[in-house]
Amino acid sequence: MFAVYAAEPNADAPLDSLTVGERPAPDVPDGWVAVNVSAASLNMHDIWTLRGVGIKPDQFPMILGCDGAGTLPDGTEVVLHSVIGDPGWDGDETLDPKRTLLTEKHQGTFAETVVVPARNAVPKPAGLTAAQASVMGTAWLTAYRMLFTKSGLKPGQTMLVQGASGGVSTALVQLGRAAGMRVWVTGRTEEKRAVAERLGAHATFPSGERLPERVDAVFETVGDATWSHSMRALKPGGVIVVSGSTSGPNPGADLQRLFFLQLRVIGSTMGTRQELVDLLRFVENAGISPEIGLELPMDQAAEGFRAMLDGDTSGKIVFTQ
Structure with missing residues (x-):
């Protein structure tokens, strides 16, 4: 064959x-x-x-x-x-x-x-x-689990997606917007940020730029290149959900910030069959393309x-x- x-x-x-x-x-x-x-x-x-x-x-x-x-x-x-x-x-x-x-x-x-x-x-x-x-089965399922199973976010809260144009990142933008989150995204180029805006991001920023305010959750697939910015971007008690490290797997942890602000770091890998079933239903019901x-x-x-x-x-x- x-x-x-x-x-x-x-x-x-x-x-x-x-x-x-x-x-x-x-x-x-x-x-x-x-x-x-x-x-x-x-x-x-x-x-x-x-x-x-x-x-x-x-x-x-x-x-x-x-x-x-x-x-x-x-x-x-x-x-x-x-x-x-x-x-x-x-x-x-x-x-x-x-x-x-x-x-x-x-x-x-x-x-x-x-x-x-x-x-x-x-x-x-x-x-x-x-x-x-x-x-749906890999990138979108990964994004669904990060957002709905792991993050604990509620509609109306602010999420930051590090990296504007990858498969998991674009899925997070579209899922987050459909679920009623305020979606912020970083990207290296104007073209990549424009993609995120077209898909529903409320605001986009150059990679590493200081944000107007701190966010409730950061979604990380980049790793070393964005980790320090992710830590600085979080509100006290906020969460970073990590499913990848494309720029390197060993970022500085900034442990003082982690414990003093009571931040949470949660790992997430792929998803379950039931989560895939739920994802497919959500995408269809929300009319997401x-x-x-x-x-x-x-x-x-x-x-x-x-x-x-x-x-x-x-x-x-x-x-x-």
Whole structure:
């Protein structure tokens, strides 16, 4: 079958490992289902897979793609939940020490067909296209959990999103605006800040700029480059919710500010199947149109990977069959 895959790990030149070609059709174990992929979205996790991060060398070749949307053999339209837990785990699957994601142990969604546990194929709302639904399972689910499960924010409070144009950031802007938050965003360029404003941000600021007032919560995916600003931006008792560290994982903690102002730092990773179900319903009910910055046929996937590495797009990059 047709697939986009990592032929081998390549830490220094990840795109040299990117291959568009044929792979064997997958077997379907008991309790799993085959999904004919209609659309799938690109995540930074796919770049890490190409680099060999979080995956053993003997697991290559690995079909890329953490999430997507498609149809079951009976025609049912579904959205894929990419967190695959241990069958014996009872509870929040993001806390399962044996959990994995598509492309870490199991082949991914950048293919004609992907095989997942039956519970990981979630019915697609009629109000979302396949391309829109394909962005939900990783970036949007991460944003939903950060905002609604972890932050404790209430409508009317002020949230700051660090970084204006990435997949999680644009999802946070759109979700926060729809939920009645006052949404502030930082961005490195006028173009990136303009994207956030178009998506509903109430105000945008250059990265690191002093804000007019302190905020109730900061949403962090950047890490080292923005951490000091995030700490300074918080009201006493405020919270930073962290789901990534793209600029570096070891920022100065500023412990004196942390304890003196009784700030909270909360980690957040992906989301549960139920959170994905709730997210899909919320997006449909609120009439949100997820930001898709680039949509390409899957056989032109290399162009999308280059755009992600160069930071040339806003929102999500989607591949369609």
